[in-house]
Amino acid sequence: EVQLVQSGAEVKKPGESLRISCKGFGYSFSAYWIGWVRQKPGKGLEWMGIIYPGDSDTIYSPSFQGQVSMSADKSSSTAYLQWSTLKASDTAKYYCARGLGEGEVKVYWGQGTLVTVSS
Amino acid sequence: QAVVTQEPSLTVSPGGTVTLTCGSSTGAVTSDHYPYWFQQKPGQAPKTMIYDTSNKHSWTPARFSGSLLGGKAALTLSGAQPEDEAEYYCLVSYNGTRSGIFGGGTKLTVL
Numbered sequence: 001e002v003q004l005v006q007s008g009a010e011v012k013k014p015g016e017s018l019r020i021s022c023k024g025f026g027y028s029f030s031a032y033w034i035g036w037v038r039q040k041p042g043k044g045l046e047w048m049g050i051i052y053p054g055d056s057d058t059i060y061s062p063s064f065q066g067q068v069s070m071s072a073d074k075s076s077s078t079a080y081l082q083w084s085t086l087k088a089s090d091t092a093k094y095y096c097a098r099g100l101g102e103g104e105v106k107v108y109w110g111q112g113t114l115v116t117v118s119s
Numbered sequence: 120q121a122v123v124t125q126e127p128s129l130t131v132s133p134g135g136t137v138t139l140t141c142g143s144s145t146g147a148v149t150s151d152h153y154p155y156w157f158q159q160k161p162g163q164a165p166k167t168m169i170y171d172t173s174n175k176h177s178w179t180p181a182r183f184s185g186s187l188l189g190g191k192a193a194l195t196l197s198g199a200q201p202e203d204e205a206e207y208y209c210l211v212s213y214n215g216t217r218s219g220i221f222g223g224g225t226k227l228t229v230l
């Protein structure tokens with residue numbers, strides 16, 4: 001069974017750094033693109049970008065280019081989303097999803113990681 | 120950047136039929152946009168209902184179907200159930216499949 005398990009909720013202060021994770025189970029982690037999606041409180045879904053764990057090829061949405069960094073570790077079947085300097089406006093739930101960027105394959109979602117940035 | 124448009128809200132009676140649509144500011148949505156449909160209930164992660172225009176996940180009830188209709192992607196629910204009440208998001212792919220834009224979501228009420 002395909003599963004994506006994300007790391008737990010985080011509470012951070014503005015200016016701090018953060019890395020959240022998304023671990024894949026039940027499939028060949030290197031073989032599928034993984035996407036990251038932001039959902040601000042009470043708002044809709046936003047496409048942040050995708051990464052191919054096989055070679056770490058990464059494509060960012062223009063809205064998120066330079067704001068976050070995506071990476072993946074094939075050896076641990078884990079994808080990461082990272083901020084170097086958090087802002088209050090980064091407060092949101094972040095989802096990873098296997099298959100975003102593929103078009104013809106089923107998309108499986110992680111359970112989401114809530115990130116709260118507040119002084 | 121393109122804008123993907125959905126109806127903000129729709130209401131359907133239990134047992135009734137409703138069609139949600141998903142349009143693109145760049146023109147007609149086609150199969151080359153590999154449209155997806157996701158269901159999200161309050162406090163839950165999105166759940167994929169339809170991918171690649173009309174393909175269903177193993178958990179997608181038969182009453183849901185995806186299609187292209189009048190230049191838009193469409194999600195039709197035939198025989199609505201109370202548990203279908205949710206927010207529905209479409210996703211349209213651009214630049215092949217490596218970029219995507221979500222619609223603003225349709226809040227579907229079953230009443």
